[in-house]
Amino acid sequence: MDNRLGYFDIAKGLAILLVVVYHSLEGIISVFDLPTGHFIYALAEWSKVFLMPTFFFVSGCLAQNTIVQGNSNKIINKIKDLLYLYIIWSCIIYISRLSLNSITNTNMAADEIVKIFWDPLPTIWFVYALVIAFSFTYLVRGVNRHLVIVFAIGMNILNQVYPSLFEGFILERVCWLLLYYLIGFYYFHEINTLIRENSRTALGFVAIFVLLSLTFILTDSRIDIHNSILLSLLFGFGFLSSCLVLELNLQPKIVLFLRNLGAACLFIYLTHFPIPAATRLLLMKLDLYSHALSIYLTLILAISLGLIAQHFANRSWCSWLFFRPRNMIGKILGRVNAT
Numbered sequence: 001m002d003n004r005l006g007y008f009d010i011a012k013g014l015a016i017l018l019v020v021v022y023h024s025l026e027g028i029i030s031v032f033d034l035p036t037g038h039f040i041y042a043l044a045e046w047s048k049v050f051l052m053p054t055f056f057f058v059s060g061c062l063a064q065n066t067i068v069q070g071n072s073n074k075i076i077n078k079i080k081d082l083l084y085l086y087i088i089w090s091c092i093i094y095i096s097r098l099s100l101n102s103i104t105n106t107n108m109a110a111d112e113i114v115k116i117f118w119d120p121l122p123t124i125w126f127v128y129a130l131v132i133a134f135s136f137t138y139l140v141r142g143v144n145r146h147l148v149i150v151f152a153i154g155m156n157i158l159n160q161v162y163p164s165l166f167e168g169f170i171l172e173r174v175c176w177l178l179l180y181y182l183i184g185f186y187y188f189h190e191i192n193t194l195i196r197e198n199s200r201t202a203l204g205f206v207a208i209f210v211l212l213s214l215t216f217i218l219t220d221s222r223i224d225i226h227n228s229i230l231l232s233l234l235f236g237f238g239f240l241s242s243c244l245v246l247e248l249n250l251q252p253k254i255v256l257f258l259r260n261l262g263a264a265c266l267f268i269y270l271t272h273f274p275i276p277a278a279t280r281l282l283l284m285k286l287d288l289y290s291h292a293l294s295i296y297l298t299l300i301l302a303i304s305l306g307l308i309a310q311h312f313a314n315r316s317w318c319s320w321l322f323f324r325p326r327n328m329i330g331k332i333l334g335r336v337n338a339t
Helices: 003-032 039-062 064-069 072-099 125-139 145-161 170-196 199-218 229-249 252-263 265-271 275-285 291-312 328-338
Strands: none
Touching (some): 003 265, 003 291, 039 064, 039 199, 064 072, 064 170, 145 170, 199 229, 275 291
8 A cells, every 4th residue: 555545544543442442341241230221322322423433434445446447256256265264263163162161251152153144143243244245336337336335325324224224134234334434435536536635635524533432432422333324434534644644744653553563454353253252261260350351451452462462363274364365276186186
């Protein structure tokens, strides 16, 4: 990625850190049964409003070249790659949580693995929703973009008005997030120009982000995340603008570190799922537990494990965890024939 999009890498890096923090907050709220007025509860709710919409917006932006310039084989391979990741990591998460049910109190049912194609497991649903958003965007790439956006808004509103319509299905989340993916795909250049080439606009979005965040957290606001398109967009643009400001003002080494986290965000996302619960259990066992220490330690371990996974991802003994083996059937048949 060129320097012109450096702040997108920073956005991915900071967003994945916030995702890890959010999952840690979720566990704390569940285990300690924190009331809705608690600061940690407010922080978790704040994260919900913009994190996933921002991730899907950025993903839509970055998918533009692949969808517009890629041939059908490249598109199909991309879809296969994402589906492979989804299935492999669904199995890993399923086996891990099922075997640790009694320790972590996750209440994982034995039959949940058979539902993954319509009701994904927690944590990994993001990848499946991304497959659907990418495939849909490719199919409608030649349709007038305004019509597609209107359709996505309609699906979002339908999901709001009839929340039980897609309840328990991946379509519930797709109807919520597809709009942001499409906005990123269709309007990336306009938004990038608006934020990057107009410093007053960028600073205005930063100010809106800070004010909305403080208001949301300190006043114990409660907004249905599926029913706040404008708010999510304001948060998202403010977050991206903040990342641009950081790129222009932080020390180069810090910027490079954040961009590296952005490049490793998928590895951090896939591998961090057991860390929040494990960290809480370890600190409790050592009689050192505090909410702040649990969140901080979870963050450090998640970053470390994700970067280690990225480093070893291309090694033959673990590459299958992150990359779809190419022509697996052909290789197997070739070996059979050779014998």
